[in-house]
Amino acid sequence: MASDRDIDSRKQQPSRPARRRFLKTAVASATTVGAAAVPLSGLALDKPTTTLAAANTIPSREFGNTGIRVPIMHLGTSQRLDPQYDKLMHRSFEAGVTWFDTALSYGWGSSHKAIANFLKQIDDRKKLWLTSKSGSGRVSGLRDGIDEALDELGTDYIDLYLMHGINDLDMLDRDYLALGEKLKAQGKTRFFGFSCHDGNVAELLEKAAKVGGIDAILFRYNFRRYGDLELNRAIDACHRAGIAMLAMKTQGSVPRDLESVVGFRSDNFTLGQAKLKSVWADERISSIVSEMDSVKYVRENVAAARSEKSLTAEESHQLNQLAAFTAAYACNGCKHLCESAVAKQVSIADPLRFLMYYECYGKTARARELYRAIPASALAASDRELAQACSVCPQGIDIPTRLRRAREVLA
Numbered sequence: 476m477a478s479d480r481d482i483d484s485r486k487q488q489p490s491r492p493a494r495r496r497f498l499k500t501a502v503a504s505a506t507t508v509g510a511a512a513v514p515l516s517g518l519a520l521d522k523p524t525t526t527l528a529a530a531n532t533i534p535s536r537e538f539g540n541t542g543i544r545v546p547i548m549h550l551g552t553s554q555r556l557d558p559q560y561d562k563l564m565h566r567s568f569e570a571g572v573t574w575f576d577t578a579l580s581y582g583w584g585s586s587h588k589a590i591a592n593f594l595k596q597i598d599d600r601k602k603l604w605l606t607s608k609s610g611s612g613r614v615s616g617l618r619d620g621i622d623e624a625l626d627e628l629g630t631d632y633i634d635l636y637l638m639h640g641i642n643d644l645d646m647l648d649r650d651y652l653a654l655g656e657k658l659k660a661q662g663k664t665r666f667f668g669f670s671c672h673d674g675n676v677a678e679l680l681e682k683a684a685k686v687g688g689i690d691a692i693l694f695r696y697n698f699r700r701y702g703d704l705e706l707n708r709a710i711d712a713c714h715r716a717g718i719a720m721l722a723m724k725t726q727g728s729v730p731r732d733l734e735s736v737v738g739f740r741s742d743n744f745t746l747g748q749a750k751l752k753s754v755w756a757d758e759r760i761s762s763i764v765s766e767m768d769s770v771k772y773v774r775e776n777v778a779a780a781r782s783e784k785s786l787t788a789e790e791s792h793q794l795n796q797l798a799a800f801t802a803a804y805a806c807n808g809c810k811h812l813c814e815s816a817v818a819k820q821v822s823i824a825d826p827l828r829f830l831m832y833y834e835c836y837g838k839t840a841r842a843r844e845l846y847r848a849i850p851a852s853a854l855a856a857s858d859r860e861l862a863q864a865c866s867v868c869p870q871g872i873d874i875p876t877r878l879r880r881a882r883e884v885l886a
């Protein structure tokens with residue numbers, strides 16, 4: 476027997492031929508995601524409405540070499556969303572952020588369902604771009620994950636489907652690429668790619684540029700990575716190959732009291748806005764994913780996206796200073812360096828990332844949950860082993876001290 480959601484989703488979705496027509500039109504002509512804006516009047520942000528649409532727009536850039544234009548910022552939804560009516564999703568959408576990024580695991584598994592409800596509320600699937608991810612390095616997980624994602628999202632296609640968190644070159648193999656082609660041919664996703672938080676990102680990008688069949692890559696990129704030659708060459712290679720480059724972790728966060736030492740000053744931008752601007756200054760980046768967990772951040776980030784001002788030399792200089800002064804607290808995720816310097820299996824980058832969630836984002840419960848899921852054996856390195864890891868860390872992080880801090884607050 477069909478569930479209520481099945482019945483609702485059939486009502487919401489175009490038939491398969493209709494969807495194919497839409498895909499054909501979208502790919503054949505230069506399209507701007509969410510451009511079919513309907514003016515809004517008297518927005519009531521706290522109650523459901525079925526007439527929402529993007530009244531405003533933010534600038535767009537080409538999605539790789541597809542001819543499709545997408546907003547330069549999209550909404551990350553790993554936080555817990557309101558399943559009935561999520562104010563931040565609506566507020567972002569109304570402001571022109573017509574692309575949401577989700578994953579099977581986001582919001583403790585609730586993100587997809589909240590977005591499904593949001594799709595019903597806006598009543599037009601075509602006005603929202605959706606990224607979803609699954610797999611975590613396994614092609615079988617990626618294959619099964621898309622059906623689960625489509626079911627949970629109540630839609631019959633995803634715009635961009637990514638393997639979640641690739642950190643090994645071998646994952647970009649023939650099976651993975653063949654699956655991408657198959658899912659696109661089946662109309663389950665329009666575009667295909669991967670996300671990578673850590674590992675040797677530059678090598679992954681170089682390989683992705685060569686193997687073909689990858690439409691987009693979501694990767695860690697922020698003001699701290701400017702001047703990284705190896706990464707820049709790899710981004711160039713992907714850009715030349717027509718791959719859409721999507722930036723995440725753009726804030727390069729460290730605890731606020733450390734950031735305040737630099738005392739960022741600007742007549743134009745807050746520090747958070749300046750960090751976004753520094754990524755948009757790189758025209759190879761199609762879009763930034765930003766988890767905006769308050770209306771204040773939606774307002775700030777959208778204002779930055781719409782601002783025609785670029786960073787001044789002085790503002791860029793302050794960001795460079797900030798990167799230099801706080802490097803020892805900002806883990807880049809290059810765990811192929813520190814973790815392989817230790818003979819046994821040890822986890823360094825992950826606990827440091829979860830510590831960042833705790834210290835910078837105040838996500839105590841999530842950080843503890845993730846930290847406690849790390850096998851105890853991977854957290855049991857000796858001082859000598861951690862000293863070896865320290866010796867290869869390009870950020871100069873005091874790894875033993877930071878891991879001790881992670882244990883104190885997250886164990």
Ligand code: SF4
Binds near residue numbers: 808809814869872874
């Ligand atoms: S601790 Fe250092 S080497 Fe290890 S992942 Fe972080 S930045 Fe890279």
